[in-house]
Amino acid sequence: MKSKLKYILILLLDFGYYNSNSQNLIANGSFENYSNIDCVYGGFDNYTMMGTPHIVDNWYTLNSSDYFSSVCTNTYTGVPVNLFGNQIPKDGNSYVGFILFQANGEMKEYVYQHLSNPLQAGKMYCLSFYVSRADGITHAIHSIGAYFSNNVQSTGSFGYVNKTPQVLNQNSFVADTIGWIEVQGCFTAVGGEQYITVGNFNSNANTDTTYVGSVNQTPSAYKYAYYYIDDISLIDQSTVGINELDKEPSFEIYPNPTNSILNIKSNNQQLQNATIEIKNALGQIVYFDIYAPQINISNLPSGIYFLTINNKEDKRTIKFIKD
Numbered sequence: 001m002k003s004k005l006k007y008i009l010i011l012l013l014d015f016g017y018y019n020s021n022s023q024n025l026i027a028n029g030s031f032e033n034y035s036n037i038d039c040v041y042g043g044f045d046n047y048t049m050m051g052t053p054h055i056v057d058n059w060y061t062l063n064s065s066d067y068f069s070s071v072c073t074n075t076y077t078g079v080p081v082n083l084f085g086n087q088i089p090k091d092g093n094s095y096v097g098f099i100l101f102q103a104n105g106e107m108k109e110y111v112y113q114h115l116s117n118p119l120q121a122g123k124m125y126c127l128s129f130y131v132s133r134a135d136g137i138t139h140a141i142h143s144i145g146a147y148f149s150n151n152v153q154s155t156g157s158f159g160y161v162n163k164t165p166q167v168l169n170q171n172s173f174v175a176d177t178i179g180w181i182e183v184q185g186c187f188t189a190v191g192g193e194q195y196i197t198v199g200n201f202n203s204n205a206n207t208d209t210t211y212v213g214s215v216n217q218t219p220s221a222y223k224y225a226y227y228y229i230d231d232i233s234l235i236d237q238s239t240v241g242i243n244e245l246d247k248e249p250s251f252e253i254y255p256n257p258t259n260s261i262l263n264i265k266s267n268n269q270q271l272q273n274a275t276i277e278i279k280n281a282l283g284q285i286v287y288f289d290i291y292a293p294q295i296n297i298s299n300l301p302s303g304i305y306f307l308t309i310n311n312k313e314d315k316r317t318i319k320f321i322k323d
Contacts, residue, residue: 024233025115025235026113026115026196026232027113028057028059029129029231029233030090030091030092030094030230030231030232031059031092031094031095031096031230032092032093033058034056034067035054035055036054036055037055037071037072038067039069039071039072039073039076039077039078042066042068042076042077044056044060044065044067044111056096058113058114059096059113061109062109062112062153062155062161062199063099063107063108063110065097065111066097067094068082068095068228070089070093070094079094079095082097083136084134084136084218084226085137085177085215085218085228087134087135087228089230090130090132091230095228095229096228096230097226097227097228097229098111098199099226100141100144100200100207100225100226101139101141101200101204101225102223102225103223104223104224106158106159106204107160108160108161108199110153110155111197111199112195112197113195114195115193115194115196117194118194119148119191119192121190121192122188122189123188123189123237124189124237124304125186125189126185126186126234126237126280126303127146127166127167127185127187127232128231128235129146129182129183129184129198129229129230129231129232129233130182130183130229130230130231131144131183131230132174132180132227132228133174133175133176133212133227135177135214135216136214136216136217136218136226137217137224137225137226138211138212138213138223138224139210139212139224140173140174140175140209140225141200141207141209142172142174142208143168143169143202143208144200144227145165145166145167145169145198145200146166146167146196146198147165147201148166148189148193148195148197149163149193150193150194150195151195153197158203160200160201160203161199161201162201164201165201166185166187167184167186168183170185170302173208173210174227175210175212180231184280184282184303185303186304198232209225233282237304251264251309251316252264252265253318253320256321257323258297258320258321258322258323260297260298261294261295261296261297262295262307262320264276264291264293264294264295265293266309271309271311273291273312274290274309274311275291276289276291276295276307277308277310278297278305278307278308279305279306280300280303280306281303281305286300286305291309297322300322301322302322302323303322304319304321305319305321305322306318307319
């Protein structure tokens with residue numbers, strides 16, 4: 001039992017150290033910080049007060065997204081129970097909700113933020129956020145994504161932001177109302193992007209929808225899709241695992257990129273006593289096992305990963321790409 005606890009402690013310490021090199025470029029990514037909170041009507045701006053003061057720190061909205069917090073005790077803007085459903089936050093005590101499709105009109109809601117520093121040309125960045133379908137709503141979509149731009153976007157006459165997002169949900173319809181589904185992806189910055197906008201960037205005609213039913217359906221919920229969003233992070237990939245990558249790896253992996261099988265080639269005869277650990281670009285452990293010369297990674301989402309081989313004498317890390 002002691003050895004097992006020691007092993008768990010080592011993993012936790014290593015995970016914390018690994019993440020210490022990777023700063024989240026999104027401010028208030030879990031929507032915990034606010035001011036002048038409006039527990040009556042929700043929304044990012046309190047339209048019931050003169051001057052419409054801003055509510056959610058660092059975040060703004062297009063077409064009036066909603067803010068939910070455990071500070072609010074009513075069933076309209078509360079957490080976990082609110083007008084659109086019942087959901088526990090992915091992180092902290094708050095989250096945001098927005099309409100991403102409605103059949104009776106070309107109108108979609110978004111959240112956006114002005115980054116503290118523009119993205120740098122040629123650098124790769126990895127984004128992650130979590131969404132959950134509100135269980136009082138009847139429909140689901142899958143085209144949920146994020147667009148990075150040099151300026152504030154507008155829905156204009158379209159009723160939606162007509163852009164091509166750099167990060168887009170690659171899974172099927174997001175229909176889960178109990179858990180939180182991660183949307184993630186990596187991209188290379190053109191340079192100068194200083195705004196992130198999250199939502200559905202398709203017209204109604206180009207948005208695939210599916211009826212999934214609801215629990216305690218909201219009376220006006222007919223044929224539209226409403227989602228909660230929480231825990232948004234953006235990582236400069238060049239800062240991930242930088243200390244480990246300074247070491248020259250004593251093994252090779254191939255093919256790289258790959259979409260299924262990853263082979264490991266090494267002349268080190270001591271690897272039979274080693275372990276293999278894989279972390280994603282956000283520093284999260286996605287695979288851990290004893291050493292094997294071949295690994296099946298077909299279940300991992302597309303993106304950048306770091307494979308580390310640990311033995312008693314040393315630890316070496318190498319980067320690979322999952323197609």
